[in-house]
Amino acid sequence: MKPRIFIDGEHGTTGLQIRSRVGDRSDLELLSIPEAERRNAAMREDLLNEADIAILCLPDEASREAVAMLGGNNSTRIVDTSTAYRTDASWVYGFAEMDLAQSERIRDARHVANPGCYPTGAIGLLRPLRAAGLLPESYPVSVNAVSGYSGGGKQMIAQMEDAGREDHIAAPHFLYGLDLSHKHLPEMQVHGLLTREPIFAPSVGRFAQGMIVQVPLQLDDVSADDLRAALQAHYAGQDVVEVASSDETTALKRLDPTQLAGTDRMKLFVFGSKVGGRINLVALLDNLGKGASGAAVQNMDLMLAA
Incomplete structure (x- = not known):
């Protein structure tokens, strides 16, 4: 089964760039929300919980809301591109080359904060x-x-x-x-x-x-x-x-x-x-x-x- 990827905020600048990088990949299943429904909280929550990895391309507060939508879901993993969690010790900082072991930390993490x-x-x-x-x-x-x-x-x-x-x-x-x-x-x-x-x-x-x-x-x-x-x-x-x-x-x-x-x-x-x-x-x-x-x-x- 292909890993399911949901880009929450795929219609913004960062999201569109991510979509362009993964849109043609045959090894992934992309979950998508129509632009007209991007503010549909129920639909977003469903897709977040269906995904194996959710990439959040949202403002800080919206990213926090998305994380909260996962509740007790321990299966969806997150890459967050906002500034919300970049200094949070419970999140792994997503700069793979920062330290020798950083790529392994990212590989094993549930929550990854993408750098600015x-x-x-x-x-x-x-x-x-x-x-x-x-x-x-x-x-x-x-x-x-x-x-x-x-x-x-x-x-x-x-x-x-x-x-x-x-x-x-x-x-x-x-x-x-x-x-x-x-x-x-x-x-x-x-x-x-x-x-x-x-x-x-x-x-x-x-x-x-x-x-x-x-x-x-x-x-x-x-x-x-x-x-x-x-x-x-x-x-x-x-x-x-x-x-x-x-x-x-x-x-x-x-x-x-x-x-x-x-x-x-x-x-x-x-x-x-x-x-x-x-x-x-x-x-x-x-x-x-x-x-x-x-x-x-x-x-x-x-x-x-x-």
């Missing part, structure tokens, strides 16, 4: 360095990032693309989260193994998909080569996360945030060289790929392998 797009880049850079003892836990981390506008969902896509809207956004690039209280901060701190909340400066560019996440550092007695070696050791043998070599990094004159758009991969760079000098850690990914829908499918596949 920005945190995927930040944690992907920070956690291996924390684990290797190269970055102090109290370091005043700052994270600067730019995302494609699809990360804002259907409303922002319309605001960016439809010049006739009253709320049309004409800017080629804009900052947001100016109060420095972005919802992704808790998971960056917790899963980045930091004791201080980072300063996070997110922004959006006039391109649909893609992302650059930057973490600038100034460390005494540690070189860019040291940091690159730690990242390469951590991600050795991985086929999703790649660390650019020193030669490749040195040869770069610019970095395009759309370079990995349409893929589910992430590439990490370490710029700088001198011990005690300025270093810039950079993650390149698709905000809807490894940053959202691609990661959700990766987690689903790990869970199906249990």
Whole structure:
């Protein structure tokens, strides 16, 4: 019998991307709700309880409601793409490459919290360095990032693309989260193994998909080569996360945030060289790929392998 997959919220941006990745797979049975019935609580509850794995592509409160709909059902497993459970110790964080044993934890989990797009880049850079003892836990981390506008969902896509809207956004690039209280901060701190909340400066560019996440550092007695070696050791043998070599990094004159758009991969760079000098850690990914829908499918596949 094929595993039954229900994408709750399949008509939103993340859900549509997941559907496009699994829609033609013959090894799955997809349970679907018509768009006109997406607010039909009884139908959603039935499908949630019928599924072997439910992928929740919903706002936080709606995700909590979906989990509650399962009641005492211990058979449906969940991948939740909201921020509702990302720092909940009873849920497994769905970043498979974060630790050596993380993919096994995901495989065996009932509840998996899919990471955010920005945190995927930040944690992907920070956690291996924390684990290797190269970055102090109290370091005043700052994270600067730019995302494609699809990360804002259907409303922002319309605001960016439809010049006739009253709320049309004409800017080629804009900052947001100016109060420095972005919802992704808790998971960056917790899963980045930091004791201080980072300063996070997110922004959006006039391109649909893609992302650059930057973490600038100034460390005494540690070189860019040291940091690159730690990242390469951590991600050795991985086929999703790649660390650019020193030669490749040195040869770069610019970095395009759309370079990995349409893929589910992430590439990490370490710029700088001198011990005690300025270093810039950079993650390149698709905000809807490894940053959202691609990661959700990766987690689903790990869970199906249990």
